[in-house]
Amino acid sequence: MNIKKSIIAAALLALSMAVPAAAQEGGHATPEIQKRTWTFSGIFGTYDEHQLQRGFQVFREVCAGCHSARLLAFRNLAEPGGPGFSEAQVKALAAEYTIADPSAENGERPGVAADRWPSPFASEQEARDANGGSLPPDLSVMAKARGTTQPFPWWILNYFTAYQEGGPDYIHALLNGYHEPPEGVEIPEGKYYNEYFPGHAIGMAPPLADGSVTYEEGENGSVPQTLEQYSTDVSAFLMWMADPHMASRKETGFRVIMFLLLFAGLMWATKNRLWRGVEH
Amino acid sequence: MSEHTTYQPTNGVEKWLDDRLPVVRFAKEHLMDFPTPKNLNYWWTFGAILAVMLVVQIVTGIVLAMHYSPHVSLAFDSVEHIRRDVNGGRIIQGVHAVGASMFFAAVYIHIGRNLYFGSYKAPREILYIIGVLIFVLMMATAFMGYVLPWGQMSFWAATVITNIFSAIPVLGDPVLQLLRGGFSVDNATLNRFFSLHYLLPFVIAALVALHIWALHVPGNNNPIGVEVKSSRDTVSFHPYYTMKDLFAIVVFFIPFAWFVFFAPDILGHPDNYVMANSQVTPAHIVPEWYFLPFYAILRAIDFNILFIDSKLGGVIFFGGSIVVLFFLPWLDRSPVRSGSFRPMFKWFYWIFIANFVLLAYLGAAPAEGIYVILAKISTAYYFAYFLIILPLLSRIETPLPLPVSISDSVLGKAHS
Numbered sequence: 001m002n003i004k005k006s007i008i009a010a011a012l013l014a015l016s017m018a019v020p021a022a023a024q025e026g027g028h029a030t031p032e033i034q035k036r037t038w039t040f041s042g043i044f045g046t047y048d049e050h051q052l053q054r055g056f057q058v059f060r061e062v063c064a065g066c067h068s069a070r071l072l073a074f075r076n077l078a079e080p081g082g083p084g085f086s087e088a089q090v091k092a093l094a095a096e097y098t099i100a101d102p103s104a105e106n107g108e109r110p111g112v113a114a115d116r117w118p119s120p121f122a123s124e125q126e127a128r129d130a131n132g133g134s135l136p137p138d139l140s141v142m143a144k145a146r147g148t149t150q151p152f153p154w155w156i157l158n159y160f161t162a163y164q165e166g167g168p169d170y171i172h173a174l175l176n177g178y179h180e181p182p183e184g185v186e187i188p189e190g191k192y193y194n195e196y197f198p199g200h201a202i203g204m205a206p207p208l209a210d211g212s213v214t215y216e217e218g219e220n221g222s223v224p225q226t227l228e229q230y231s232t233d234v235s236a237f238l239m240w241m242a243d244p245h246m247a248s249r250k251e252t253g254f255r256v257i258m259f260l261l262l263f264a265g266l267m268w269a270t271k272n273r274l275w276r277g278v279e280h
Numbered sequence: 281m282s283e284h285t286t287y288q289p290t291n292g293v294e295k296w297l298d299d300r301l302p303v304v305r306f307a308k309e310h311l312m313d314f315p316t317p318k319n320l321n322y323w324w325t326f327g328a329i330l331a332v333m334l335v336v337q338i339v340t341g342i343v344l345a346m347h348y349s350p351h352v353s354l355a356f357d358s359v360e361h362i363r364r365d366v367n368g369g370r371i372i373q374g375v376h377a378v379g380a381s382m383f384f385a386a387v388y389i390h391i392g393r394n395l396y397f398g399s400y401k402a403p404r405e406i407l408y409i410i411g412v413l414i415f416v417l418m419m420a421t422a423f424m425g426y427v428l429p430w431g432q433m434s435f436w437a438a439t440v441i442t443n444i445f446s447a448i449p450v451l452g453d454p455v456l457q458l459l460r461g462g463f464s465v466d467n468a469t470l471n472r473f474f475s476l477h478y479l480l481p482f483v484i485a486a487l488v489a490l491h492i493w494a495l496h497v498p499g500n501n502n503p504i505g506v507e508v509k510s511s512r513d514t515v516s517f518h519p520y521y522t523m524k525d526l527f528a529i530v531v532f533f534i535p536f537a538w539f540v541f542f543a544p545d546i547l548g549h550p551d552n553y554v555m556a557n558s559q560v561t562p563a564h565i566v567p568e569w570y571f572l573p574f575y576a577i578l579r580a581i582d583f584n585i586l587f588i589d590s591k592l593g594g595v596i597f598f599g600g601s602i603v604v605l606f607f608l609p610w611l612d613r614s615p616v617r618s619g620s621f622r623p624m625f626k627w628f629y630w631i632f633i634a635n636f637v638l639l640a641y642l643g644a645a646p647a648e649g650i651y652v653i654l655a656k657i658s659t660a661y662y663f664a665y666f667l668i669i670l671p672l673l674s675r676i677e678t679p680l681p682l683p684v685s686i687s688d689s690v691l692g693k694a695h696s
Contacts (some may be wrong), residue, residue, distance in 0.1 A: 043542045071360050136556075141360065144545055145553035152641075162542035167550065198563060242553070244372050245363075252371070253541020259535050267527035274523050278515055279690050280318040 030196060033148040033173045035163065036232075040239060043162050043254070046247040052083035054223065055237025058213050058230050063139060066131060066204075068119035071140035072241055075113040081247035082240055087113070088245050133192040134203025143167035143235070143242040167242065168235035169195065175231035178206040208234075286313065310496055311501025315514035316521050317502035323393040324500070325528030328387050328521075330693040332529050333383040334488060338378040338481050341425075348428065350474035352467045355430035357618050363479065374544040381547045382536045384570035387415060398617030399501040405609040407494035412605045414487045419571070421480040424473040426568060431552030436565045437466045439471070444578070447592040462614055464558065504689050506682055513686035572643030573636050577601050577662065579647050580655040590686050598657060604666045612665055614674035621680040625673055632665045 001191035019233045039048040056077070059069075063205045074094040077085045085093070097118050101109050111118070121127035126153035128135050150158065157163075181193035181200075191201040215223050223229060240246070286309040298305055338647070349358040362369040364377050387458040390693025391411075394400055394401035423441060427434045442459045446452040499508060508514055515521075539547060547569065551562045567575050581594040604611075619626050639658045645651040683689035 032342045071357065071364065076364075141553045145550050147550035159543070159546060162538070162546070164543050164545060249370060249374075249541055249544075253537060256537045256541060257534060260537060262528055264527065264530045264534065267523070267530050271527045272521055278318055278520065279687075280515075 030198070030200075032150075033169050033196060035165070036147070036169055036172060038168060038236060038239070040236070040246060041163075041165055043250060045250070047081065047083075047236065048233050049082075049084040050218070051233050051236045052240050053085070054215055055233035055235070055240075056083050057215070058234040059209070059237050061138075061213055062207050063234065064117070064120060066120055066127070066136040067139045068121070068136075069117045069139045069241060070119060071138075072117040073113075074111060074115055074117070076241075076244055078113070079244065082244055083237075132203060136204070139238060139241065141242040143171060143239040145242075146170040164243075165239070168239045171235040171238055172231050174202075175208055175234070176227060312516065312518040314496065314517040315499065315508070315511065317508055317513055317686055318515045318520070319502050319504065319690055320521070320524075320695060321503050322528060323389070323397075325525050326390040326393065326551045329386045329529055329532050330383070330390060332490065333379060333386055334481070334485060335338060337376065337379050337383060338485070340372050340379065341478070341481065343372050344376055345605045350404050350428065350471050351555070352430060352470055352556070354427060355470060359429045368482060369525045371540065371685060374540040376506035378539045378544060380425060381539070381568070381570065382532070383418065383629050384422070386532070388570070391415065395632075396587040396613075397501055397503060398505055398619065400609045401612065401617050402609065404494070404501060407491060407498070408609060409606055410487055410494055412538060412602070414484055414491060414679075415605075416602060417480055417484050417487065421477060422483065422568070422570065424477040424480075427473045428477060428667065429552060430470060430556045432554045432556055432560070432562050433549045433552040433565070435465060435556035435558065436458070436562055437567055438469060440481065440565055441567075444595050444598070447595040448528060449592070488534075501617060501687060503618060503620065504683055504686065505621070506684075506686060506689070509689075510684040525562070566644055569640065569644070572641075573639035574601055574643075576639040576643035577659045580644070580652075580659040582647075582652065597663075601662060604663065608666060608670075612670040612674055614670075614677065616679040616682065621682055622673070622677060623680065624677045625670075628665060628669050628673065631661070635661045635665075
């Protein structure tokens with residue numbers, strides 16, 4: 001009995017020493033991306049209309065020059081929980097774009113609210129040719145297609161805080177991650193050094209800089225026109241584009257969980273009353 | 281076990297039906313009056329939870345199939361279409377995707393309960409073997425379902441997992457091509473996976489019916505593992521266990537809803553929001569969490585064993601880790617079922633559970649450094665538990681004295 005216990009104790013001790021050692025070994029040169037506070041963080045978070053509108057402006061004026069967003073329809077911009085444009089605004093916006101449509105006269109027509117966001121390039125090859133061989137990825141669900149990692153055991157917390165903002169955290173970090181390459185790091189012609197990009201050599205030139213987008217004056221004064229602000233706003237917009245129904249989903253979720261808690265309480269009382277007469 | 285009913289047809293119609301197809305009698309016997317040990321704890325509610333999860337998955341899955349397009353150029357966008365444009369689609373899709381994880385969480389707890397309380401022992405071997413078959417089919421179904429959204433992880437999981445079959449000598453390549461419907465994972469693969477993903481849940485449902493049938497012959501095991509001696513030991517299934525199970529199901533739905541509504545993507549992998557691309561390999565190909573322990577075993581064999589190369593070796597251990605489960609009733613010969621009365625078994629059992637969790641952790645870790653060594657030790661323990669420890673324990677262990685009956689044990693607890 002004693003021998004067995006000491007073997008188990010030794011095994012547990014060995015394990016407890018081995019696990020942290022293993023965790024340290026996986027280190028690499030990319031700095032850890034810090035979690036940011038977003039208006040849509042947490043179970044009660046919702047999008048900020050003004051931020052989404054600013055983010056849309058950055059997306060439209062900068063990102064959409066090279067990146068497609070094939071799953072975004074103009075009408076989405078007027079749907080509840082999103083940037084909150086009016087239907088008239090969306091209609092007018094769509095009409096500014098020309099949509100390729102083989103069934104229309106001359107093969108194209110002005111856009112309508114039901115159209116998808118037009119892609120800047122007609123084909124993948126055309127996109128590559130215009131971007132030094134790199135393909136600008138589609139941004140429709142980009143904010144869900146990227147993430148951050150936390151070291152063990154901190155990622156366990158994510159399940160309890162419902163952390164779903166790894167995508168915007170990464171995109172924000174990436175947009176702010178352009179630097180001169182550190183000494184000894186060779187970056188190939190036509191690539192740029194980015195400390196958060198896997199492999200550090202990214203095909204996208206720094207897309208944003210202080211002052212590169214002109215925000216309109218709002219009623220509550222002006223929003224800073226800085227890289228930090230642009231990247232925050234556009235990350236929020238990309239999150240909305242990837243998860244446009246988040247606000248209503250969380251709202252429903254709150255009601256569902258409240259109902260389940262109440263229902264569970266009633267079931268507990270019923271079950272106990274039923275079992276009161278049975279010794280078990 | 282069919283003589284426990286008090287069913288008396290109350291009117292002419294019921295009498296007429298009872299003489300021809302006694303479904304009402306059957307329901308009364310098996311869903312209401314069925315005598316069930318009165319000392320079952322909450323670990324026993326997972327059977328009912330699993331039945332409900334199967335229904336949830338089938339119902340949501342049928343709705344999803346109405347909107348999904350199993351074609352390589354449409355699949356990814358059709359899943360997004362369901363999330364964005366289909367009425368209620370974001371909830372139905374979320375329930376189905378998170379539901380797979382919850383299903384596995386419940387099945388692991390169900391299996392863990394079975395292992396601790398010795399529910400696999402005579403006379404429940406067939407019941408248990410059907411359960412293992414259901415588990416195997418669940419894994420196949422979940423794997424093929426994961427391929428359907430046609431993201432990067434879908435594609436590369438399909439590639440890696442089908443590739444396992446190529447390690448089989450002689451038959452490997454034909455089997456691989458049959459699974460993929462071609463030389464690589466492509467549209468034909470997606471189509472056949474969709475077809476099978478729709479078929480298998482109904483096979484599972486049929487096996488569940490057999491599982492319950494096999495349960496209703498010997499009746500439930502229970503936490504003390506002493507068979508029912510008299511009707512004093514039991515209560516009727518309804519209302520006692522219908523209410524207890526329903527309560528547990530509602531509680532189980534709380535974390536389920538938490539993930540569906542607040543963190544629907546946290547159990548998946550971001551790479552699966554990138555459309556499948558055979559030209560780009562993801563940095564880490566990681567299966568869903570519920571496959572991680574077995575994936576760790578597959579990867580742990582990175583050395584040749586005599587004439588068996590490491591690839592085939594990995595597959596043998598991977599398959600063996602499931603196959604060994606089928607032999608469990610004959611490996612553990614201890615006459616005592618419940619782990620509560622087996623002082624030595626208890627220790628090895630909890631180490632086995634901890635080891636299984638560690639295997640899951642290692643399955644997600646990169647195959648390098650200390651992880652590789654740990655994976656080998658963990659794999660060794662997994663097999664040793666079944667093949668060495670359990671057979672040995674049944675010879676050397678002295679179990680604690682068993683209560684005479686369920687009623688005795690219950691009364692002892694109440695008055696001590």
